Amino acid sequence: MMLNAENLVKTFPGVRALDGATLRLAAGSVHALLGENGAGKSTLIKILTGVHRPDGGRVALGDTELHMSGPLDAQRAGIGVVHQERNLIPGFSIAENILLHHLPRRFGLVDRTQMRAEARRCLGLLDLDLDPDAPVSRLSVAQAQLVEIAKALSVDSKVLLLDEPTASLTGGEADRLYGIVRKLRDNGHAVVLVSHKLEEVFAVADTVTVLRDGRSVAEAEPLAGYTQDQIVDLMVGRAYSSVHLAERHVDPATAPALRLDKVCTARGHRDISLSVRPGEILGLYGLVGAGRSELAKALLGLDRITSGTVEVRGRPVRIRDVGEALRGHRIGYVTENRKEEGLFLDQTIARNVGVTVWRRLAKAGLVADRAERRVVSRYVDRLGIRISSPSQLAGQLSGGNQQKVSLAKWLAAECEILIVDEPTVGIDVRTKAAFHELIAELAEAGLALLLISSDLPEIVTLADRIAVMNDFSLRGELVNDHDYARMSQAIIRLIHGAPSRPPTGDEEAA
Amino acid sequence: MSTGTTTAGRAGLGGRFKGVSARPEFTLAVLAAAGFVVLAVATDGNLLSRGTLDAFFRFLAVPIVIGLSQMVVLAIGQMNLSVGALTGLCAMVAAWLMLEGGLPAPLAILGALGVGLAAGLVNGLLVVLTRINGFIVTLATMTIIEGLRYGVNGPDTFQGYSQGLRDLGSTSLLGLPVVLVLALVVAAMVALFFGRAVVGRQLLATGGSPFAARLSGVSNDRSIVIAHGLSGLLAGVAAVITVAASGSVNSSIGDDLLLPSFAAPIIGGVALAGGVVSVVGTCLAAFLVRLVDVMQAQFDINPRWIDLIVGAVVLGAVLLGTVRQKLSKRSS
Amino acid sequence: MSTRTATPPETPAADPPGPRAPSRMPLWANPRLGLLILLLALVALFTALRPAFMDTTLTLVPLQSDISVYAVVGLSQLAVLSLGHMNMAVGRMAAMSAFAMGLAYDRLGVPLVAGLVIGLIVGTLLGALAGLIISRTGVNSFVVTLAMDFALVGLITILYTRFTDGVAFSGLPAGMDALRNDTFANYCTGDVCGPYIPLVVPIALVAVLAVGLLFRFGRLGREILMTGSNEKAAELSGIPTRTRVVQAHALSGLLAGLAGFLLAANNGAFSARIGDAFLLPSFLGPVLGGTLLAGGAVSVLGTVLGATLTQVIYKGLNLLQFQLDQLNLYIGLVLLGALSLDRVRHVVAERRGARA
Amino acid sequence: GCTRKSDDTTTAGASVRTPDQVKIALVPGGAHPYFQPWKDASTKAKSDLGVSDVTFNETSDWDQTKQNDVLKSLAAQGYNAFGVFGVSPENINATFDDLKKQGFPVSSLASCPAGDVDKADFCLSTDVQLAAYKAAQAAIEAMGGQGNLVHLTGNKVDSNTQRRIAGVQKAVDETGGKVKVLQTVTDVDKDLQTAQKAVADLLAAKGDQIQGIVNTAYNPAVAAADGVQRSKLPIKVVAIDDDKTILAGIRDGSVAATVLQNPVGQASVGSYALMKLAGGCTMSKPGVIIDSGSFVVTKDDIDTYDKDRQAKTDELKKSFDSQYLSCK
Numbered sequence A: 001m002m003l004n005a006e007n008l009v010k011t012f013p014g015v016r017a018l019d020g021a022t023l024r025l026a027a028g029s030v031h032a033l034l035g036e037n038g039a040g041k042s043t044l045i046k047i048l049t050g051v052h053r054p055d056g057g058r059v060a061l062g063d064t065e066l067h068m069s070g071p072l073d074a075q076r077a078g079i080g081v082v083h084q085e086r087n088l089i090p091g092f093s094i095a096e097n098i099l100l101h102h103l104p105r106r107f108g109l110v111d112r113t114q115m116r117a118e119a120r121r122c123l124g125l126l127d128l129d130l131d132p133d134a135p136v137s138r139l140s141v142a143q144a145q146l147v148e149i150a151k152a153l154s155v156d157s158k159v160l161l162l163d164e165p166t167a168s169l170t171g172g173e174a175d176r177l178y179g180i181v182r183k184l185r186d187n188g189h190a191v192v193l194v195s196h197k198l199e200e201v202f203a204v205a206d207t208v209t210v211l212r213d214g215r216s217v218a219e220a221e222p223l224a225g226y227t228q229d230q231i232v233d234l235m236v237g238r239a240y241s242s243v244h245l246a247e248r249h250v251d252p253a254t255a256p257a258l259r260l261d262k263v264c265t266a267r268g269h270r271d272i273s274l275s276v277r278p279g280e281i282l283g284l285y286g287l288v289g290a291g292r293s294e295l296a297k298a299l300l301g302l303d304r305i306t307s308g309t310v311e312v313r314g315r316p317v318r319i320r321d322v323g324e325a326l327r328g329h330r331i332g333y334v335t336e337n338r339k340e341e342g343l344f345l346d347q348t349i350a351r352n353v354g355v356t357v358w359r360r361l362a363k364a365g366l367v368a369d370r371a372e373r374r375v376v377s378r379y380v381d382r383l384g385i386r387i388s389s390p391s392q393l394a395g396q397l398s399g400g401n402q403q404k405v406s407l408a409k410w411l412a413a414e415c416e417i418l419i420v421d422e423p424t425v426g427i428d429v430r431t432k433a434a435f436h437e438l439i440a441e442l443a444e445a446g447l448a449l450l451l452i453s454s455d456l457p458e459i460v461t462l463a464d465r466i467a468v469m470n471d472f473s474l475r476g477e478l479v480n481d482h483d484y485a486r487m488s489q490a491i492i493r494l495i496h497g498a499p500s501r502p503p504t505g506d507e508e509a510a
Numbered sequence B: 001m002s003t004g005t006t007t008a009g010r011a012g013l014g015g016r017f018k019g020v021s022a023r024p025e026f027t028l029a030v031l032a033a034a035g036f037v038v039l040a041v042a043t044d045g046n047l048l049s050r051g052t053l054d055a056f057f058r059f060l061a062v063p064i065v066i067g068l069s070q071m072v073v074l075a076i077g078q079m080n081l082s083v084g085a086l087t088g089l090c091a092m093v094a095a096w097l098m099l100e101g102g103l104p105a106p107l108a109i110l111g112a113l114g115v116g117l118a119a120g121l122v123n124g125l126l127v128v129l130t131r132i133n134g135f136i137v138t139l140a141t142m143t144i145i146e147g148l149r150y151g152v153n154g155p156d157t158f159q160g161y162s163q164g165l166r167d168l169g170s171t172s173l174l175g176l177p178v179v180l181v182l183a184l185v186v187a188a189m190v191a192l193f194f195g196r197a198v199v200g201r202q203l204l205a206t207g208g209s210p211f212a213a214r215l216s217g218v219s220n221d222r223s224i225v226i227a228h229g230l231s232g233l234l235a236g237v238a239a240v241i242t243v244a245a246s247g248s249v250n251s252s253i254g255d256d257l258l259l260p261s262f263a264a265p266i267i268g269g270v271a272l273a274g275g276v277v278s279v280v281g282t283c284l285a286a287f288l289v290r291l292v293d294v295m296q297a298q299f300d301i302n303p304r305w306i307d308l309i310v311g312a313v314v315l316g317a318v319l320l321g322t323v324r325q326k327l328s329k330r331s332s
Numbered sequence C: 001m002s003t004r005t006a007t008p009p010e011t012p013a014a015d016p017p018g019p020r021a022p023s024r025m026p027l028w029a030n031p032r033l034g035l036l037i038l039l040l041a042l043v044a045l046f047t048a049l050r051p052a053f054m055d056t057t058l059t060l061v062p063l064q065s066d067i068s069v070y071a072v073v074g075l076s077q078l079a080v081l082s083l084g085h086m087n088m089a090v091g092r093m094a095a096m097s098a099f100a101m102g103l104a105y106d107r108l109g110v111p112l113v114a115g116l117v118i119g120l121i122v123g124t125l126l127g128a129l130a131g132l133i134i135s136r137t138g139v140n141s142f143v144v145t146l147a148m149d150f151a152l153v154g155l156i157t158i159l160y161t162r163f164t165d166g167v168a169f170s171g172l173p174a175g176m177d178a179l180r181n182d183t184f185a186n187y188c189t190g191d192v193c194g195p196y197i198p199l200v201v202p203i204a205l206v207a208v209l210a211v212g213l214l215f216r217f218g219r220l221g222r223e224i225l226m227t228g229s230n231e232k233a234a235e236l237s238g239i240p241t242r243t244r245v246v247q248a249h250a251l252s253g254l255l256a257g258l259a260g261f262l263l264a265a266n267n268g269a270f271s272a273r274i275g276d277a278f279l280l281p282s283f284l285g286p287v288l289g290g291t292l293l294a295g296g297a298v299s300v301l302g303t304v305l306g307a308t309l310t311q312v313i314y315k316g317l318n319l320l321q322f323q324l325d326q327l328n329l330y331i332g333l334v335l336l337g338a339l340s341l342d343r344v345r346h347v348v349a350e351r352r353g354a355r356a
Numbered sequence D: 001g002c003t004r005k006s007d008d009t010t011t012a013g014a015s016v017r018t019p020d021q022v023k024i025a026l027v028p029g030g031a032h033p034y035f036q037p038w039k040d041a042s043t044k045a046k047s048d049l050g051v052s053d054v055t056f057n058e059t060s061d062w063d064q065t066k067q068n069d070v071l072k073s074l075a076a077q078g079y080n081a082f083g084v085f086g087v088s089p090e091n092i093n094a095t096f097d098d099l100k101k102q103g104f105p106v107s108s109l110a111s112c113p114a115g116d117v118d119k120a121d122f123c124l125s126t127d128v129q130l131a132a133y134k135a136a137q138a139a140i141e142a143m144g145g146q147g148n149l150v151h152l153t154g155n156k157v158d159s160n161t162q163r164r165i166a167g168v169q170k171a172v173d174e175t176g177g178k179v180k181v182l183q184t185v186t187d188v189d190k191d192l193q194t195a196q197k198a199v200a201d202l203l204a205a206k207g208d209q210i211q212g213i214v215n216t217a218y219n220p221a222v223a224a225a226d227g228v229q230r231s232k233l234p235i236k237v238v239a240i241d242d243d244k245t246i247l248a249g250i251r252d253g254s255v256a257a258t259v260l261q262n263p264v265g266q267a268s269v270g271s272y273a274l275m276k277l278a279g280g281c282t283m284s285k286p287g288v289i290i291d292s293g294s295f296v297v298t299k300d301d302i303d304t305y306d307k308d309r310q311a312k313t314d315e316l317k318k319s320f321d322s323q324y325l326s327c328k
Ligand SMILES: Nc1ncnc2c1ncn2[C@@H]1O[C@H](COP(=O)(O)OP(=O)(O)OP(=O)(O)O)[C@@H](O)[C@H]1O
Pocket: A012, A013, A015, A016, A017, A035, A036, A037, A038, A039, A040, A041, A042, A043, A044, A084, A395, A396, A397, A398, A399, A400, A426, A428, C019
């Protein structure tokens, strides 16, 4: 065994994140580490890389026990990592970010030439053609992710830990990454892969450890012995069965709740026309960077609309800010980036959900806590958010529950038109299914939903119609027949078959 | 937004760390040059006379060094409110060592630098050990240092210490006062430190993103202690310059340094959030503020108007920066 | 159309234990309580060392007046700390308000309350101006208010030299004297007189209650806090964040103005020096009271306790008759000690698994 | 209804105290070299007068609020007679009022309240206008009776500064146009560095037009003496007070003259009168303003000036006995 972590225990204030987790890695293998949101995967990885110190258990590399007091110790021991969150220094160049933990130096000064050469070599491993001197603040999310991977590869590590490395990568980029993962495995390295995308996991991993509530329920078993369903059952902890989403029927004659006609924006959107009816889900598909979130934000008045018309319930409107969208037109927007834009992590759940309804609840400018709690608990129950009390801090919730909180706030505001942006990124299988059910229910209840997603199966499962966007313009619209194979082909063809795409050199769009 | 290669490779020292562009320094340089020319013309060339230039540059040294002293802590996203009082304390200690301690000037200088460094390190250690915001810690230590500064000699003035040191303070080298040359050398060293030294880069990493820095093996605690220590050391340098250039010191020294210490880096384009420094910008900003000073003497303006003007200039510079940023964003 | 989904949870109890409730916070972990204990300890210490500390007219009454002023000064800073901002111009906003009040009383001869209102409006406008610049340009509040402080310092001197002979207004309205000198003990119904509480105390109390109410229950206050907690998310939740920034700074200006008034009442003149010494205490009160500089959370009660603590320290050290150098030394040390104590409490509380 | 209790405390406390019951507090506005002689004078007064205590407390930090606090703390400590340099002359009367209400004798030392009213028992201070006038005269004499004069002084928003400016102007006016005030630089007494910078800039800008500099504040005086010497310009500097830096300047010629005030006299005579007042004497004219004297000192009388000052002090004490105080 190359790396052994046994009976790890880690407690955060109020949460026992790890409760006797064990991970055994063999050289020359790709090891999948799976589990629901909050199962403790990232915590385990952080312990293995010296970010957290375990409260109990031991970590050994080969025969020697490791006592790491910081990330540097892990690097010295030959453990490389790509964390779930992005961790680049914004003002620094790509090269410096890649080599920050062991800057080549001469007389205490940074040796720039060597740094650049070294960085180029690492980028080359990923076939990335980026200028090592460019500042990372210019990179797209996907590029930044790739740079982090290059950074992990810069140490010649025996063990490489990847925590959801493909969450913001396109299919092509992910494939390239997995190519390298296989190469590393063949060279005798051990790679740990954390991912919620089970298809990818099954395609690349050899062995698997499944965490549930901080305990390992499967320890270093060969993956070949399992089906995807069995793995999911393990993660969830009980038999897992299919249910059907009820068929929904939308009368095509219903007047659209939201209609865009030839909308152009200051951001560069060109002639976007689409419409959503009450009770309908319009899927808006595109690759990362296609401009969908930007379109949603322009609709809410956060970016300038330069021409075209936006109609809400048949009346042309001009929305200046989110408050107006919410109170004037009952439009809500569930953001794609819940940690930065969706939630107030250091505030209570009650405040997080209540923020949209205070205006309604306030008497003489004062909001009674009781009235707020009443509203909050209604939506907490309705969405099945698992919280210990409404005064728990939002930051203490697991990813899925956080996502539900950011949805709850818009339901509480009684929105009729809801834009949902990447609702299930980084969310485990079970929660994802629950979310899908929820979204379908909302549509059933008569909401008009615009579902932005880069997850093709998700779109095909949920949407009634699918609009495909690329490079800030609409490529076409399809009626969804829920046949995954056919729909996905049609969509991909729309994206790539489109003629006039100016060459921009964007890696992620390639 | 332009893609591909960026300006990081452009510009020499100083401009380099701005990362995004060297333009803020450029604007400042143009402003400084224009201001200087206008003032020279307006005073019928008096500004260019030997005496005036000498006074202009001699009293530019301390603002530069004190601005750098603040900048070093701003680099890690903190503030040091004790710089002014500390400069005063170091100056008093240096004078005390020479006059009461009977030490030769070089030893007294070392003493002052040592006191500055030690006080800075204490600041840093307090921040690290107590986890209290640096702003608050230095607020408290400022009070303590004020007490110590007064304790050295009460309200009385030290005068008549080492002739050599005072001569150094008033001689010129190639037309520039030695003290300014010293300040510029210090500035160049600070620029080198942040631009090329591994430790300096680590400080900036801590300022830019503490968590990411930690994951890359940078000890943020160490960065904090180093930054505060360096800030204290620079306050010590400012004190030495003061002792040399002014010929007399008392416990009021440093009282007027706190605001300028912020003004120079902030006008110079240093972000309070940390992770960005600009040595050139800081020096140019100090130059600009000094121009305003001189303007006051030349035209007999009520000093209170100067406060008003400096306040307006800082606001204006800041607004200009924002406008420029917006424009450059729009144009790309 | 079908998707896989979990069987509906049988019973909630069968669910694996979710995030456990954070264990109840032990009483001693409450930062306000710690502050209170420290305060009582200091009072006991000073009283033991100098019995004069309990002298009603010479110590306790002036102490209350001072606390009133500095509690309001602390609240003024707290109003923007809620956003994660700073107001470096508190003192100067107070001075400008005081100037307006003095001018109104001296030149227009307006009654007490009218002048107060005029001054408060000036303070509010100044704060709003700072807020406006900050929200429009996105420039750090520290920079904007620092520059504003500089500009106002100049302006105030110029105005005072222009409008007064010395640097203070001589005309004071009726009632100002009573505010300065009287306690409720001066007012009697029959034989029953009020307690030894200066008349300025209720004014400060109203401010404390109003600000407390605002941040605890007020929609406006809550939205300001949310803006401080995460501006982006606040904007995307329909909060007009720019307006909230302006309002928080306006509130800061208003409270600074009120503090200026209280100080003028205590000192007996509207002069240019009002507010000179506000900056340090304005931070000490809230920070000692547990308000973070990061924004999103405030403690009004803590601010009052923090202000009380600082004033008690000053008073006690004054009574101990330290000389100037020692005085500053000890004030700094006691403050550092008080701050570190809070930190120790925090760490211990965390170690015991409680969320402080 | 609610009635306001009449203020009967005003006179109640004005009890008669024997010297050994008197505790005098001398409270300057803040730390300043000028007040340092008070320290020794207070020790001396304690033994000379046989009072219980004379203390010196300079912790006011140039902040009226803090000074009020300091005064009240001292009162709580049992001090019952006060000699105060008010931080802000504009509202120091309110503070005096407070102290008087407690029945304490109060004297305004080294500075008088602004305006015409003095709520203290008496004000014993340098007549700043007269001192400035003398200083300007000395400067004019040193300049040879003609040329341009520059006046460096302190906080512009201070009534004493205004009086100093008037004093300088008066002396200049008397020359009938031969001497002009080229510039009055205010607000340069805050700290030494500001003063040094201001002097350097001033000399650089107009050094060759200036024949004399008169200082009516401490830091500029130190800075001007030093700056002129350094620039080697033929400018006559008149300084203020007899801090050892300035005396050294007079000896080496960089300072033409200095105008002394009488801090020792203020402290010792002030303490004496306070003791008398506490012992039951009253002022025959409450709120009277008494000049404690100012003296021009040049190189010639540098070794003897203290005698004059001592004589003035003795004279002051006598006039208190004969003229200002009325004792039963
Ligand atoms: N720094 C922290 N402070 C407090 N609680 C934490 C911290 N880090 C993680 N947790 C909690 O520990 C638990 C495990 O979190 P972890 O991030 O390891 O889950 P995960 O398996 O990586 O989930 P995901 O799939 O959503 O990434 C969660 O309940 C989380 O809220």
